[in-house]
Amino acid sequence: MSQAVATGYNHAPLCCIGADMNRKKKINQTLKNKAKKANAKLQTSNKPKYIAKADREALPLGVLPESLPCDSIA
Secondary structure: OOOOOOOOOOOOEHHHHHHHHHHHHHHHHHHHHHHHHHHHOOOOOOOOOOOHHHHHHOOOOOOOOOOHHHHOOO
């Protein structure tokens, strides 16, 4: 009395087919995430460079860097 094992298209057991798909999915996901991070590093930011409060107080009142609006210094 042998038990019948369900097989896939290439006569491989069905339990092994799912493992291959998970492996391919994980590889594709890893490559996609690496590409996404590399692309994010190439993007430039529109945020002005931060100037510490102590540095802002040390600046003369009439001199402001172009990157900071006037209302951000208080």
